[in-house]
Amino acid sequence: MAAVGDRSGRRIAIIGGGFSGSLLALHLLRRCRPEDRIYLVERNQNFGRGLAYTTGNPNHLLNVRAGNMSAFPDQPDHFVRWLQNLPADQRAGIGEPNTATLGASTFVPRRVYGNYIQELLGDKIWREGQGHNFFLLTDEAVALHRDGKGLSLELAVGRRYPVDHVVLAVGNFPPTASTPGYFGDPWSSTCFEGLAPDAPVLMLGTGLTFIDTVLSLQDRGHTGKIYALSRRGLLPRVHAAVPAPWQYELPPSGRNLVKLLREVRGIARIAESAGVGWRAAIDGLRPHTQRLWQEMSLPERARFLRHLRPWWDAHRHRAAPRVMARIEQAIGSGQVELLKGRIGDMARLDDTSLVTINLRGDNGRREVIVDRVIDCSGPRSDATRLDQKLIQHLLASGQVRPDPLRLGLDVDRHGNVIDAEGNATPDLHAIGPITKGTFWEIIAVPDLRIACAALAERLL
Structure with missing residues (x-):
């Protein structure tokens, strides 16, 4: 296999051209010298979006206000200014045709944010003339080799690229495979194929993915019954109409989970009494969340995942008001029915499925007949089960x-990957959802932009 490229300048390969990888490439291009090379390895030529920002449905909104979605930590209003400079017809497509109403509190369609990232990266490459620094490799990375000369990244086509650093930015792991009557990927184009408008459906999970899937069904004219099953039946809470700032004068400690929970609840009660609401107390935790997670012992983290994670997700990862209004209307009309429990059995009957649900507590069992089961429980995280050649090779x-908790790959606090012997690797890094085991809060834009900026600074 032939190696390509010379060794002048710094060579950095980013594996994955979704949001995390593209944002990191953008921050690297802001800092690199003329002789540096940034390789972005992505099989899909539609880089910059990832799964979250690929959706074409204008009713799939960001779950964070525009004011918190800038790509740059040092320019917090960058995304809002970009929105306000859009042509009038594009602003109308957002649902906010007037520049005056398109501000920091707006929840915009996710596809618009994908356009934003693509445009920023495109400006760096073409308008600002940094195409000589950037190389998009539309291929799959399959191996990383080490020898006396250093690192070389092998692609499926057989080429090897000498590199100084490799960053794993593979995003969320793909969902489980589909089987007859069961659809493991709610984003698949085949998920709704052949589904009659009045057909009953069972959705597994009641989080943000469930909400998007319900909207997608309704926008297709679906009127059939939608059963929504999760262990606790928790829905994401709705964002307040107007955000209220809140700062912790004495940030809590994560060394004792029970004490931390008690303290956060107390602060939420104070926030409610002060008239700013519990949401402000939860949002005020954001600057401290990674520290709190890292202060927890491994058993405490496991306890959090086992007992508190659903409650944290529901309160921390909220939905836009107009999105939740549709979900609440669907629940009120009876189209959507929330069920608390677990699947006990599922049998395929011709073109339908008979699903037996063990209801939570002492509420017995429930049988439902549905045309299909759609798994909306979110992406998987166990790296040992990821069907990706490079990760399996590594x-x-x-x-x-x-x-240790099978949330992704093991990394240190700087994002350096930890090898099988427990040693941090200075030239192999990871960023984004694959690092949740170390950082926990590392999937939202406000956290990722800080991580990308910091890693770019270290690498260059």
Whole structure:
């Protein structure tokens, strides 16, 4: 296999051209020298979006206000200014045709944010003349080799690229495979194919993915019954109409989970009494969340995942008001029915499925007949089960290891990947959802932009 490229300047390869990888590439291009090279390896030529920002449905809104979605930590109003400079017809497509109403509190369609990231990266490459620094490799990375000369990244086509650093930005792991009557990927184009408008459906999970899937069904004219099953039946809370700022004078400690929970509840009650609401107390935790997670012992983190995670997700990852209004209307009309429990059995009957649900507590069992089951429980996280050639190669060769809680890969506090022997690797890094085991809060834009800026600064 032939190696390509010379060794002048810094060579950095980013594996994954979704949001995390593209944002990191953008921050690297802001800092690189003329002789540096940034390789973005992505099989899909539609880089910059990732799964979240690929949706074409204008009713799939960001779950964060525009004011918190700038790509740059040092320019917090960058995204809002970009929105306000859009042509009038594009602003109308957002639902806010007037520049005056398109502000920091707006929840915009996710596809618009994908356009934003693509445009920023495109400006760096073409308008600002940094095409000589940037190389989009539309291929799959399959192996990372180490020898006396250093690192070389091998692609499926057989080429090897000498590099100084590799960053794993593979995004969320793909969902489970589909089987007859069961659809593991709610974003698949085949998920709704052949589904009659009045057909009953069972959705697994009641989080943000469930909400998007309900909207997608309704926008297709679906009127049939939608059963929504989760262990606790928790829906994401709705964002307040107007955000209220809140700062912790004495930030809590994560060393004792019970004490932390008690303290956050107390602060939420104070916020409610002060008239700013519990949401402000939860949002005020954001600057401290990664620290709190890292202060927890491994058993405490496991306890959090086992007992508190659903409650945290429901309160922390909220939905836009007009989105939740539609969901509440669907629940009120009876189209959507929330069920608390777990699947006990599922049998395929011709073109339908008979699903037996063990209801939570002492509420017995419930049988429903549905045309299909759609898994909306979110992406998987166990790296050992990820069907991706590079990750499997790195695991097999001992260059990486899963984190102890199987939330992704094990990394240190700087994002350096930890190998099978427990050593941090200075030239192999990871960023984004794959690092949740170390950072926990590392999937939203406000956290990722800080991580990308910091990693770009270290690498260059």
